[in-house]
Amino acid sequence: MQSRRGFLRGALATAALPATSWASVGNPSHLSAAQDPSGDYALYGLREDGTRAFRVSLPQRGHAAAAHPSAPEAVAFARRPGTFALVLDCSDGHVQHRLDAPEGHHFYGHGAFSADGAFLFTTENHVATGRGIVGVWDRASGYARIDQISSHGIGPHEIIRMPDGGLAVANGGIRTHPDTGRQKLNLETMRPNLAILDRNGRLSDLADVPGELHMNSLRHISVQAQGRVACGFQWQGDPFDTPALLAIYGAQGLEFIEFEEGLSQRMKGYIGSVGWLDTRQVLVSSPRGGLLINYDSMTGASVISRLDDVCGVAASTTGGLATDGLGRLHAVSGKQNVTLASYPLAFDNHLIRIGTA
Amino acid sequence: MRFVFALAACLPSFAFADAQAVIDQHITPGYAKFAETASQLAETARNDCGPEAVLPAYHDTFDAWLGVSHITFGPVEKDGRGFAISFWPDPKDRVAKGIGRLVSVQDPVVNDPEAFASVSVAAQGLNALERLLIEPPEDADYACALVQAVSTALARNAATLNQEWPEYAALMVSPGNARFQSAEEVDRAIYTALSTGLEFLYDARLGRPLGTFDRPRPRRAETYRSARAQRNVVLNLAALQDLTMHFADTETPETMLHFETALTRAEALDDPDFSGVANPGKRIKIESIQSTVRELRIAVDAEIGAPMGISAGFNALDGD
Numbered sequence A: 001m002q003s004r005r006g007f008l009r010g011a012l013a014t015a016a017l018p019a020t021s022w023a024s025v026g027n028p029s030h031l032s033a034a035q036d037p038s039g040d041y042a043l044y045g046l047r048e049d050g051t052r053a054f055r056v057s058l059p060q061r062g063h064a065a066a067a068h069p070s071a072p073e074a075v076a077f078a079r080r081p082g083t084f085a086l087v088l089d090c091s092d093g094h095v096q097h098r099l100d101a102p103e104g105h106h107f108y109g110h111g112a113f114s115a116d117g118a119f120l121f122t123t124e125n126h127v128a129t130g131r132g133i134v135g136v137w138d139r140a141s142g143y144a145r146i147d148q149i150s151s152h153g154i155g156p157h158e159i160i161r162m163p164d165g166g167l168a169v170a171n172g173g174i175r176t177h178p179d180t181g182r183q184k185l186n187l188e189t190m191r192p193n194l195a196i197l198d199r200n201g202r203l204s205d206l207a208d209v210p211g212e213l214h215m216n217s218l219r220h221i222s223v224q225a226q227g228r229v230a231c232g233f234q235w236q237g238d239p240f241d242t243p244a245l246l247a248i249y250g251a252q253g254l255e256f257i258e259f260e261e262g263l264s265q266r267m268k269g270y271i272g273s274v275g276w277l278d279t280r281q282v283l284v285s286s287p288r289g290g291l292l293i294n295y296d297s298m299t300g301a302s303v304i305s306r307l308d309d310v311c312g313v314a315a316s317t318t319g320g321l322a323t324d325g326l327g328r329l330h331a332v333s334g335k336q337n338v339t340l341a342s343y344p345l346a347f348d349n350h351l352i353r354i355g356t357a
Numbered sequence B: 001m002r003f004v005f006a007l008a009a010c011l012p013s014f015a016f017a018d019a020q021a022v023i024d025q026h027i028t029p030g031y032a033k034f035a036e037t038a039s040q041l042a043e044t045a046r047n048d049c050g051p052e053a054v055l056p057a058y059h060d061t062f063d064a065w066l067g068v069s070h071i072t073f074g075p076v077e078k079d080g081r082g083f084a085i086s087f088w089p090d091p092k093d094r095v096a097k098g099i100g101r102l103v104s105v106q107d108p109v110v111n112d113p114e115a116f117a118s119v120s121v122a123a124q125g126l127n128a129l130e131r132l133l134i135e136p137p138e139d140a141d142y143a144c145a146l147v148q149a150v151s152t153a154l155a156r157n158a159a160t161l162n163q164e165w166p167e168y169a170a171l172m173v174s175p176g177n178a179r180f181q182s183a184e185e186v187d188r189a190i191y192t193a194l195s196t197g198l199e200f201l202y203d204a205r206l207g208r209p210l211g212t213f214d215r216p217r218p219r220r221a222e223t224y225r226s227a228r229a230q231r232n233v234v235l236n237l238a239a240l241q242d243l244t245m246h247f248a249d250t251e252t253p254e255t256m257l258h259f260e261t262a263l264t265r266a267e268a269l270d271d272p273d274f275s276g277v278a279n280p281g282k283r284i285k286i287e288s289i290q291s292t293v294r295e296l297r298i299a300v301d302a303e304i305g306a307p308m309g310i311s312a313g314f315n316a317l318d319g320d
Helices: B019-047 B051-066 B075-085 B094-104 B126-134 B140-173 B183-210 B229-247 B253-268 B280-305
Strands: A030-035 A041-046 A052-058 A062-067 A073-078 A084-089 A095-100 A105-113 A119-126 A131-138 A144-154 A156-161 A167-171 A193-197 A203-208 A216-223 A229-235 A246-250 A253-257 A273-276 A281-286 A291-296 A302-306 A310-316 A319-324 A328-333 A336-342 A346-353
Touching: A030 A062, A030 A310, A041 A062, A052 A084, A062 A346, A073 A105, A084 A105, A119 A144, A119 A156, A131 A156, A131 A167, A144 A156, A144 A167, A144 A193, A144 A203, A167 A216, A193 A216, A193 A229, A203 A253, A229 A273, A229 A281, A246 A281, A273 A310, A273 A346, A281 A310, A281 A319, A291 A310, A291 A328, A310 A328, A319 A346, B019 B051, B019 B140, B019 B183, B019 B229, B051 B126, B051 B140, B051 B229, B075 B140, B094 B126, B094 B140, B126 B140, B183 B229, B183 B280, B229 B253, B229 B280, B253 B280
Parallel strands: A062 A105, A105 A156, A156 A216, A216 A273, A310 A346
Antiparallel strands: A030 A041, A030 A346, A041 A052, A062 A073, A073 A084, A084 A095, A105 A119, A119 A131, A131 A144, A156 A167, A167 A193, A193 A203, A216 A229, A229 A246, A246 A253, A273 A281, A281 A291, A291 A302, A310 A319, A319 A328, A328 A336
16 A cells, blocks of 8 residues: 555655656746636636746636646546546647546645646546545656545545645535535534645544534645644635634644734635745735735735735745736735736636746 | 737727716715715714614714725725724624624723724724614613714724825826726726626625525625615615716616616615515515616716727636
8 A cells, every 4th residue: 555655755756857847838937827808718827027927728718727737738627517627738738638536526726736847736526426536646657647545525626745745635524416516415514624744644633623613614825944834714604604714724633813903704614725924924815805815824914905806925035926707917025915907817726836836 | 029018009999987076076075075974974073972863973974984985995995994984794793793802891992093093903993883773782871982983983993084086196197107007997997886786785685685495594685783784775776877977988778777777766666774685575575776887887888888898807707
């Protein structure tokens, strides 16, 4: 078992260096899916100065992407409950590989690479049982499906690589069935959690959402250098009784963060993305409230800005970036946001920093 | 390959909206009226804190608040001020908890307006005042001090909004600043206030008491204690209609038709506290207001949002 599941252990030594690099596709620092004015969908490579490095077409609306750490390859996932993902060559947009979810599974729209880029991990639903699965795909053999492990919950959504080479999985807790689309089948009994897997793919910690918050669905996560995981929730209960929507996972488990009075309600109980800017500040987007919150985990202070339809957030070398559905790319640092560019695009839910996922 | 597009080049013209008229004829006078009534309220309470004396001033202040309660941008965004004025819906009854905490220790904070601003926002506003006037705490002296403290807090908050509003309005009139980078953003902010105002009317003011046919929730009606749930719907509709008339430069016949229908139905209702949600004959009338508001939202979207190039957010509408 252990040898077969060595995929998370430092395979770095054996990994072959890719023939091409991200520099060959215009040196993008980030990726985001977007809708073009024509209504078509595409994946864009973006630079920190707001310029675009490349555009490759997508066959349908994307959700998140996973960027290979070194080769200019991106995995674009169809939106939940999609059954395929495409490995795109970002130099010319051609589809290098198509990943089909195994019979009886569907993807949740997120994936992550191992640090050396040798393996891709995908969040999946085993439809018949509703169990959450992490699929393992081997890049060297043309993204062959080589293994799968439990996500240790229902409805795994975002998956990220931890600084120690393990994985963190946001188990949203909500069971759905492709026959009924996104209809939520188990709101009364849902129990979301954050699962931490070690480098052998074994469960090293399971942080449950406390009982009174069991309808707080964990969807999006981000990790900082010390291994603290920012957790962004989506509240499924009474919208006027919204609890804390951000938690930070650390040695003490999940610590829920209370924002200022009424802010969770203004966020409509919904966080779209979370992203650490450094070891201390977390950027949180609220597309439904049109709010971007920069939370300082050291002081507990937060800087709130109004940004219509903001959703994608990610760290950058100078602080952070945020994208919105109006085609804008914003630089975030300290208190001030600066709009770097406005494109005739609608940026989709997530902004991915190359090298981290 | 580098592409940079100017935003203005790719969006339809937005000559349809008149932000200046909204500011001058809707928001500015709305805040002035709210500040004036709240100031009267505080003065009334100072002279006579009894419910009979204060209730009319409470109603006047609430009426004035409904003229601007849908304005979600501006000084009201700061420090949860909106919640300090009106704390509803309140499923955990934090109004009662906030008041109870003060009453149980006879907290002298009621005598210090500066310090009172830092008590639970649920205990500072119109909903707290309603509770104090309709279900007063036993200790009459402390109840009186609380009525005065809450009235004063309302007057101070209303005065702050009224004072700070012009500075914010200036940012809207001359976009190209950190808050509003373009006229399009100004229009979008106003449009969002209109559409979220209608959403709140539908989901909260009408939807919460309606609940479901099998389980109506009359005690979830806004301010049912002071029997002004119906009045709030009427005034909320009137304020949103006024906003729309100043905002839209084009003809909006469907929108106006649905506003008129909804207003006529809401005014004709004889159900001040919405207890009728539990009575099938009355319930159907409240449901008909709600379905008109649904039509209204669709019309606003089509007649105002779409021509301005504003649609519900790509991410806001369809996330995951």
